[in-house]
Amino acid sequence: MEKLHPLDQIIRQIDKAEASAKYKANYDEIVIIFDKNKKCFLSRIPIFIGNNIVYYLVYNTNNASSFAESRDLLIEVTDFARNRKLGISLDYRASCPFGKEEQVALALCGDNSPGDELDKRIKGWVFQLTDERAAEFIDNYYSQVKWLQTELKTKAAEEIGLNLDVRLSVENSKQLEPIKIEPTEITVEVTDFAKDRKLPISVAYRASCLPGEKEKVAQALGGDNSPGYEFDKRIKRWVFELTDERAAEFIDNYYSQVHWLQNELKTKAAEEIGLKLDVRLSLKNRKQLEPVKIGLKEIPVYVKDYDNLLDLEVETELIVDDPVKATSNLDYDCWNFLTNLTKLEIQKSLRENTTISQFYYELKDTVRHELVNHLNSILDKQGLRVGYLFINSKTVSSSLLPKELVEIQYPVECKVQKYAGSVYVENNLQMLSQDFRRYISAQSPNLHGWVETKLEKIVKPLLLDKNYADILCDFSQEAEAIRQAMQIEAESIGYRIKHIVSVPKQEHSKLLENLEIKDDKSEFSTNVSSIKVNLSTTVYLKFISLKKIEDYLNKTVDDIKELIKETINRTTRGIIRTIEAERFYMGFYEPKSGKKSVEQELKDEITQALEEQFGAKIIRVDFIPEETEIMDYMKRLIGMVGSFECEVPSLTGGESVTFQGDFKILSIEQGSWYTFQSAFQWMGESQKELKQEYDELKKQYPKVIESGVEENREKLDKINQRIRVIENKICGMNDIKISIEKSVTAYLKTADSELLRYKDIKHLDTIKHHMNQWARESVVEQYGLDINIIHVSRLRTEKEKSFDEAKAKLQRAKINEELDKIEVRNKERQQQLAMSSIRNKAQYEELNKLYEQRSKIIANSDVEQEERDYFNEQINRLENEIPSVSLEDAGNSLNRLEPTRYNSKSALDFEEQMSLPSSEKNQEPDFSGEPRIINQEDEII
Numbered sequence: 001m002e003k004l005h006p007l008d009q010i011i012r013q014i015d016k017a018e019a020s021a022k023y024k025a026n027y028d029e030i031v032i033i034f035d036k037n038k039k040c041f042l043s044r045i046p047i048f049i050g051n052n053i054v055y056y057l058v059y060n061t062n063n064a065s066s067f068a069e070s071r072d073l074l075i076e077v078t079d080f081a082r083n084r085k086l087g088i089s090l091d092y093r094a095s096c097p098f099g100k101e102e103q104v105a106l107a108l109c110g111d112n113s114p115g116d117e118l119d120k121r122i123k124g125w126v127f128q129l130t131d132e133r134a135a136e137f138i139d140n141y142y143s144q145v146k147w148l149q150t151e152l153k154t155k156a157a158e159e160i161g162l163n164l165d166v167r168l169s170v171e172n173s174k175q176l177e178p179i180k181i182e183p184t185e186i187t188v189e190v191t192d193f194a195k196d197r198k199l200p201i202s203v204a205y206r207a208s209c210l211p212g213e214k215e216k217v218a219q220a221l222g223g224d225n226s227p228g229y230e231f232d233k234r235i236k237r238w239v240f241e242l243t244d245e246r247a248a249e250f251i252d253n254y255y256s257q258v259h260w261l262q263n264e265l266k267t268k269a270a271e272e273i274g275l276k277l278d279v280r281l282s283l284k285n286r287k288q289l290e291p292v293k294i295g296l297k298e299i300p301v302y303v304k305d306y307d308n309l310l311d312l313e314v315e316t317e318l319i320v321d322d323p324v325k326a327t328s329n330l331d332y333d334c335w336n337f338l339t340n341l342t343k344l345e346i347q348k349s350l351r352e353n354t355t356i357s358q359f360y361y362e363l364k365d366t367v368r369h370e371l372v373n374h375l376n377s378i379l380d381k382q383g384l385r386v387g388y389l390f391i392n393s394k395t396v397s398s399s400l401l402p403k404e405l406v407e408i409q410y411p412v413e414c415k416v417q418k419y420a421g422s423v424y425v426e427n428n429l430q431m432l433s434q435d436f437r438r439y440i441s442a443q444s445p446n447l448h449g450w451v452e453t454k455l456e457k458i459v460k461p462l463l464l465d466k467n468y469a470d471i472l473c474d475f476s477q478e479a480e481a482i483r484q485a486m487q488i489e490a491e492s493i494g495y496r497i498k499h500i501v502s503v504p505k506q507e508h509s510k511l512l513e514n515l516e517i518k519d520d521k522s523e524f525s526t527n528v529s530s531i532k533v534n535l536s537t538t539v540y541l542k543f544i545s546l547k548k549i550e551d552y553l554n555k556t557v558d559d560i561k562e563l564i565k566e567t568i569n570r571t572t573r574g575i576i577r578t579i580e581a582e583r584f585y586m587g588f589y590e591p592k593s594g595k596k597s598v599e600q601e602l603k604d605e606i607t608q609a610l611e612e613q614f615g616a617k618i619i620r621v622d623f624i625p626e627e628t629e630i631m632d633y634m635k636r637l638i639g640m641v642g643s644f645e646c647e648v649p650s651l652t653g654g655e656s657v658t659f660q661g662d663f664k665i666l667s668i669e670q671g672s673w674y675t676f677q678s679a680f681q682w683m684g685e686s687q688k689e690l691k692q693e694y695d696e697l698k699k700q701y702p703k704v705i706e707s708g709v710e711e712n713r714e715k716l717d718k719i720n721q722r723i724r725v726i727e728n729k730i731c732g733m734n735d736i737k738i739s740i741e742k743s744v745t746a747y748l749k750t751a752d753s754e755l756l757r758y759k760d761i762k763h764l765d766t767i768k769h770h771m772n773q774w775a776r777e778s779v780v781e782q783y784g785l786d787i788n789i790i791h792v793s794r795l796r797t798e799k800e801k802s803f804d805e806a807k808a809k810l811q812r813a814k815i816n817e818e819l820d821k822i823e824v825r826n827k828e829r830q831q832q833l834a835m836s837s838i839r840n841k842a843q844y845e846e847l848n849k850l851y852e853q854r855s856k857i858i859a860n861s862d863v864e865q866e867e868r869d870y871f872n873e874q875i876n877r878l879e880n881e882i883p884s885v886s887l888e889d890a891g892n893s894l895n896r897l898e899p900t901r902y903n904s905k906s907a908l909d910f911e912e913q914m915s916l917p918s919s920e921k922n923q924e925p926d927f928s929g930e931p932r933i934i935n936q937e938d939e940i941i
Helices: 016-022 101-107 114-139 141-160 214-221 227-252 254-273 323-328 334-353 356-361 363-382 394-398 436-441 447-463 468-473 476-491 507-512 547-552 557-576 581-586 598-614 629-637 673-686 688-706 713-731 733-748 761-783 798-859 865-881 888-897 907-913
Strands: 011-014 029-035 040-042 053-059 068-079 084-095 163-170 184-192 197-209 275-283 292-303 306-320 384-392 405-414 423-433 495-504 515-525 532-543 616-625 641-648 657-668 785-794
Touching: 011 016, 011 114, 016 029, 016 053, 029 101, 040 101, 053 101, 068 114, 084 114, 084 141, 101 114, 101 141, 114 141, 141 163, 184 227, 197 227, 197 254, 214 227, 214 254, 227 254, 227 323, 254 275, 292 334, 292 356, 306 334, 306 356, 306 394, 323 363, 334 363, 356 363, 356 436, 363 384, 384 394, 405 447, 423 447, 423 476, 447 476, 468 507, 468 547, 476 495, 507 532, 507 557, 515 557, 532 557, 532 581, 532 598, 547 557, 547 598, 557 598, 581 629, 581 673, 598 616, 641 733, 657 733, 657 761, 673 761, 688 713, 733 761, 733 785, 761 785, 798 865
Parallel strands: none
Antiparallel strands: 011 053, 029 040, 029 053, 068 084, 084 163, 184 197, 197 275, 292 306, 306 384, 405 423, 423 495, 515 532, 532 616, 641 657, 657 785
């Protein structure tokens, strides 16, 4: 079966039978009859036919679906000069405009199908459009594509009559492949006689005869030899003529000259012979340009600052860097020439540029890098460069080379004045190589051993007559003397001292740093020997000079620190023995009565003692009064809040009044320390058993938690409750509570019962003020504590409770009575609603009938107006008789349930009764002129 072409969708060749059937089918399918011999169209199908008559069925654009799409038409754009081609995949969509049917048929009529003829046309157009600009098209493909698409559309419309949409893309499998054809190739030479060099060039060409130039070509290439041989001779002569006077320029700038020579050859071929010439130039011997390998060789060398001969092993490879220069300089003995050249240039570079130090230390890096750069500059004329370079010296490899930068640490043991032990001077040196020749001349000594010997020689005599304390405080002069002496010694072997630090490394050097002396939790007696206090002291100090402790320097640092600690403790003990316990506890940080604080007095005395005895500079002194039993008790007690309750019977008769309130421990009352201390001692002796129980409960509590919180919830609550009770007893809160209750009750029971039953804020404040005064006096006298009464209130008396209960019962009875009335009213209302519902139903039925009759009357224009008025009156009567539901009575009953509101009472009355300042915001607004608004929800019961 013949394969269909996509273009068959718009034009195809048909037989006479199909042509007859479709000849007058419709306006979007046109039958074209063509006489191939006469090259003309026939207006009707002939009766007698021959092979010269062909029929085409053309589908035009009157039918929107009449179009053909073809994909992947492969076309190649060939750039012969650069030996490359670009494969392009072309997709197109074609359609025939109405009226262009005969033009399309004529253009695509041929031995092949119309589709194949169109493909041939497209390929021909691409060749015509790109042949002279193939290189430009390939190099600028993406900017050239749109131009080519536009040109193809134009040619399709003009030459064939088709509408053509084109899409171009690079065909991936054939991108820039080498040209497969075998062109004619000859070899020519460009000779630079002045520089004794030749450049062989391979000339590949493709030639075709220009239109109308056949006789010119035949005449130009006619001769005894073949036309091809004659043409090759012409090309060689042209190359010679074009390059003879500029051979050096051509060779030196080959790549920029190639394009010029190709164009000149094309021009001469066209003008002198009449041929179209595509030519490609390349280097003839490029594949023969192999790297030049120079095997391992040992050569003698000198350096610029050393007169002795040195050995150097060299191995290298020279690779082509510029093929043109390398090709033009090819010689049958080039290896020997390059080997000798490399050897001589290495010797020259080392002798002129390299020092002995660089040769030893930098042979494999800096020296090698400089040699590579030097050789590359020489070999550039030959078109070569260094691929790799290996250099080595047996002399350098066998030598033990010192580092350029040497770091050495070495302590020297010395003896000094006024110290029985040894002094160790720690020396840290950095030596930098400066003159390698001196180092070699000095027999290349081992630097570590050399430095140790020199330091022993310099340091020991220097310190022999020095005072121990002096060198600890200031070693700068000795360190400078050591540095200068070592610098002189180092220069003698070609080194210089870059850095040196010499310090005495002694334990006593720590004394010159900041010291921390701690005297922790020492116990001291106050001016009353039975009263003890605990105090921790920390002193921060440093020694500027060790003169005052010279005699102590034979002791260890810890022993000296212990002496300082003893002095601190002794001074502190003497001061505290003169201080009262109250002043220590109550005024340790704050000065009182014009005296210094205890803290400041201790600081001054300790600073003076340490400066006088040790010559130390005091930086800071810190004190921490440690916990004692009485301090612990005081801290727990101050801030605690307790409760009290006292029932006050009136001596003048009347009911008892019960007062409740809280009290807070503020502080120890000034001047009452000994009262507080006596109470503490008394409570401590009487509560030993409670403390033991308290400690046991504290230990027991976490153990119970570990065994499970949920399972032991009740037990934990009991332990907590017991701990709180014991804490109150241990702290004396119960005793203080009892003291408050007794004192307050004793005073209040002398007042009338009626006066105790306060009913306003002023009365309450007065009672609270006096209660606070009486309670405070009692607690200060008994326990030395300052307290404050807070949250005072009273309970209602029995008579007040009875009266309030009676009022509540009466109010409840009234409410119940109203609720009963509402219930009765509700039942009556339900009965009324039931009866009303029956009556209303009958009225609704009668009303509906009247509505229907009135509608008929209105529709009848003959009915009298009197009859219409009658029906309207009956309807209005029934509408008015049907009642609407009202809940007004229920709302009135609900209002009676509200508590009594006193319209005359206001926020101002509250302020007056509570003794508060009046406020404009609290002024009572006047609602007398405003109607009362009842919410809809309030009306529904």
